[in-house]
Amino acid sequence: MANVDRGTAGRGIALVGALLAGLGVALGAFGAHGLRAILDAQALGWWQTGVQYQMWHAVALIALTALRGVRTHVPAWLIAAGTIVFSGSLYIMALTGARWLGAVTPIGGLLMIAGWCLLAWRLSNPRTTATSQD
Secondary structure: OOOOOHHHHHHHHHHHHHHHHHHHHHHHHHHHHHOOOOOOHHHHHHHHHHHHHHHHHHHHHHHHOOOOOOOOHHHHHHHHHHHHHHHHHHHHHHHHOOHHHHHOHHHHHHHHHHHHHHHHHHHHOOOOOOOOOO
16 A cells, blocks of 8 residues: 555544544434434433444544554544444434344444454554554
8 A cells, every 4th residue: 555644644534533523512412402302212322322432433533643653544444434334323223213223333333343453453563653554
């Protein structure tokens, strides 16, 4: 993979993190104020779980841009994609009652886990320095 300008890649990851965080605040408020009277307790729980995972991973994506000397590009995008799939499937399931989406949610979780495991491996392996962003 070709070298990627760390500043450009970091800005993209931080942008995704910031957008996920802002959207997480909006979705959290919508759930607390707009959906409380509409959804049952189980659906509200799904919604809240989606918001919590989205917010924690949004903050983590922004924090990843501060790491130097470690290739974070692929782990960050795995985490971002996983967050979107995980939280998005929970939001849709809460709003529609489409319980089959419960089978999609773990795919997002696996993507997040893969991103965190890859990052941990890269942090523990001195041969994975930031010569490229992959």
